[in-house]
Amino acid sequence: MAGFVKDRDSVLDIATGTADVLVSVLKKRKIKMAVGVDRSWNMLRIGKSKIKDKRVSFVIADGMKLSFKAESFDSVTIAFGIRNMSDPELCLQEILRVLKSGGRAIILEFSIPKNPIIKAIYMFYLRHVLPFLGKTISGDHYAYRYLNKTIETFPCGSDFLNLMKKAGFSKTSLFPQTFGICTIYVGKK
Ligand SMILES: C[S@@+](CC[C@H](N)C(=O)[O-])C[C@H]1O[C@@H](n2cnc3c(N)ncnc32)[C@H](O)[C@@H]1O
Secondary structure (H helix, E strand, C coil): CHHHCCCCCEEEEECCCCCHHHHHHHHHCCCCEEEEEECCHHHHHHHHHHCCCCCEEEEECECCECCCCCCCEEEEEEECCHHHCCCHHHHHHHHHHHEEEEEEEEEEEECCCCCHHHHHHHHHHHHHHHHHHHHHHHCCHHHHHHHHHHHHHCCCCHHHHHHHHHHCCEEEEEEEEHHHCEEEEEEEC
8 A cells, every 4th residue: 555655745544543554654655744543542542652753643533524624635545444434435525625636545445356266265264264263263253244244245346446436536546455355446636
């Protein structure tokens, strides 16, 4: 993801969690500044402890109702976050609002592989292996059933690009990762 951010960018990372995206952006790019937002303080606390850089700050915020002025950032990133939003389209509209003209949204999310053999293996893993492992290791059967349901039902590939276009993004493109089990979507304001 960090590869799509440019040197001197101001960056917003939504659903930053423990700030792994920002850590990787800081390693790869000489950014101007960055803000990580998440609705969970417990996640942000861990992220904060990982980054001691004056250019980076953290804010508690809902990805569907950001507190930033319009046209504030050159790049907005969100990894494995938009699928969990109750209204992903609203989140896309907020991303577009806070992006400067010409800025980029860079979104990483789980997707379903296109190759039928890989898809069959992956679906078996998602539906049977992952819930079994999740239940055995964490004792929480529900969390891993929820994960596979959201991955299977969330729009991916061209369907997600259509959501981005509907929100107002242009020059949208997608970059499947690891046989298509996740995808990076990029769109321009
Ligand atoms: C699976 S974690 C991903 C964290 C990080 N982006 C990464 O890739 O490691 C999802 C994060 O989304 C956050 N989140 C979920 N809904 C949110 C919302 N409406 N607004 C802001 N953050 C949200 C959760 O608190 C959690 O930290």
